[in-house]
Amino acid sequence: MGISGPKPWPFFGNMFQFNPGVYKKDVDWxxxxxxxxxxxxxxxxxxxVADPEMCxxxxxxxxxxxxxxxxxxxKDRPLDSGLGNLFDQKWKTKRNTLTPAFSGSKMRMMSPIxxxxxxxxxxxxxxxxKEGTPIQCKDVFGGYVIDSVASAGFxxxxxxxxxPDHPFVKNAKEAFTVSLFNIPLLIMFFCPVLIPLLNWLDIGLLPKRIKKYFTDLTEETIAMRRSQDPSSKRVDFLQLMLDAHDVYEQYITESQADEDEYDVKLVKDGKSDTHDFYKGFTNTELLAQSITFFLAGYETTSTLMGFVAYAMATNPDIQEKLCTEIDDVMSEYGEPTYEAISKMPYLDMVVCEALRMYPPAVRFERVSNExxxxxxxxxxxxxxVAMAAYAIxxxxxxxxxxxxFIPERFTKEEKEKRHPYAWLPFGAGPRNCIGMRFALLEAKIGLVRALQDFIFEPCFETEIPLTLGQFGFLSPPKGIKLSVKRRR
Structure with missing residues (x-):
């Protein structure tokens, strides 16, 4: 193609050239x-691609x-039926079905929970x-994220x-321990002829016991919800999927009213059947979306909160300014509601800057279909095509x-000076992160509650600078340890 890049090794390509990490090598390359x-x-x-306009x-x-x-x-069943693994018309239909669960009105309802x-x-x-002991951010914020996702989502x-020894925590952590020496991953890259055998044996990237734990938990939750009195239904992620499963005719009407050129092309090519696609969610799809929501919500949001706390500890002037804003706004509210959070522009700038320095995924991908x-x-x-978000x-x-760490990069005036696609922590376009609103609200509420009463400071165990994850996620392998002190 006439495009330059690092010289690949025979047979291995560039697979083993990412030391000290994908994020660092992208910047260097x-x-x-x-x-x-x-x-x-x-x-x-x-x-x-590290060009915002091309992105x-x-x-x-x-x-x-x-x-x-x-x-x-x-075929990592049932996760291969998750939204991120669907394609073409089937992805669009499921995405449209799930989108209302993350609207502004739903966020308002979920904020008290x-x-x-x-x-x-x-x-x-x-x-x-009180004890004067440091916190491990991943443990403290991870527990909060798990509980809020489980309660507000399910x-x-x-x-x-x-x-803290709950099996959910253990399984969620292990699910995100990424290694290039994962056996199925090595087979996928270096010996693809064995992939049919893996699929026949139902061996995926996640160990069976981890998938079984989350499958059992989700099935139990779904069964409990279906046995409840219809009048006591909650408006949450799970209930929206269950309703879509039962009343799919509504989605057929919506599709016909909003049919676009791409839908028409798929149907004419015989690649889709609108009636089949709008049947809501099968039991397998319900499981896939639910498990994905649990896992993705745990890792990315807890890591974001840890990075913000670290930035506050190492930038006390910024922490003081943020605490002042929180105090001013919260003097009008009993708790950090959706409306209260929306009145904290500096909090938003701090979170945006943390997402710039430490995006949840260093890259995100698209595949050309023509x-x-x-x-x-x-x-x-x-x-x-891999968009190098960290490098951008x-x-x-x-x-x-x-x-x-400079939160003022995200004032309205500064943002207008930059290319709008120079900030891509949640991806971009129709296939961006569907849970973005929920993740931001969840992180901001947790940070406000913490900074109302406490400040973060470095301790003797704080790693400065942080050692970041080498592969797709930046989560520090050793975690983030900080001292926490009550505000005067």
Whole structure:
């Protein structure tokens, strides 16, 4: 294709050239080869893009040419039926069905439930402040996130904060321990001829016992919800999926009223059947979306809160300014409601800057479904295109002194000076993160509750600078340990 990049090794491609981490190598390779370069996953070429305008073209303007994400050949049941693994019309239908669960009105309804789960987190912070012992952010914030996701999303009380040894915590942590030496992952890249055997044996990227735990938990929750009196229904993530499963005719009407050119093309090509696609969710799909919601919500949001706490501890002037804003706004409210959070612009700037420095995923992908030309580059059908979010976020062209934590980068005036796609922590376009609103609300409520009463400071166990995760997620392998002190 005439695109430069690091020289691949025979047979392995560039697979073992990511030390000290994908995030770091992307930054280095952008400096060396430019904002568009090529890599090889064994023998498969991958186009890596760190140009915001090209990201916009791929994810938004030419979305119909890049409709799907990469679909792994390993059938990791039931997770292969999750929203992120669906493609074409089936993805669009399920996405449209799930979207109302994350609307502004639903967030308003969920904020009191989320706030209630923060009570236990505040008690834990208070205990550490009295004892003078450091906190492990992943444990404290992870427990809060699990409890709030379980309560606001599914109406169940897991109470992992009062029981830190809860099996949910153990299984969720293990699910996100990514290693290049995962046996199914190695087979997928280096010996794909064995993939049918893995699928026949039902061996996926996640160990069976982890999938079984979350499957059993979700099935139990679904059964409990279906046995409840219809008049006591909650309006939450799970209930919306259950309703869609029972009243799918509503979605057929909505589809016909909002049919676009791509829908027509799929039907004419015989690739979809609208009636089948609008039957809501099968039991397998219910399980897949629920497990995905649990797992994705746990890792990304708890890590974000940990990074914000770390930034506050290492930037006390910023922490003081944020605490002042929280005090001013909360003097009018009894608890951090949806409306109260929306009146905290500096909190939003702090969170946005944390997401810039430490995006939940260092890359996100699209796959071309037809030959396409973007900014003079001919991208063939089937090419994987990886948007290097971390590299864009740390490009001095868009962010001066990118390694410094500066929330003021996200004032209205500063944002207008930058390309709108120079900030991509949740992806971009129609296939961005569907849970973005929920994650931001959950993180902000938890941070406000913590900073109302406490401040974070470095302790002798605080790692400065942080060692970040080497692969897809930046979660520090050693966690983030901080001192917590009660505010005067």
């Amino acid at each position: 952008v400096k060396q080869y430019g904002k568009v370069f090529g890599l090889y996953e064994v023998r498969r070429p991958v186009l890596v 916009k073209q791929i994810c938004v303007k030419n979305f119909t040419s890049f409709y799907n994400r990469r679909v792994l050949p390993i 989320i706030n209630k789960t923060a009570d236990a987190m505040v008690r834990i912070l208070d205990r550490h402040s 109406g169940v009380e897991v109470s992992t904060q009062d029981n 030959d396409t030309t973007i900014k003079g580059i001919n991208i063939p059908k089937g090419m994987i 976020h740390h490009d001095p062209e868009f962010y001066h002194d990118p390694e410094k």
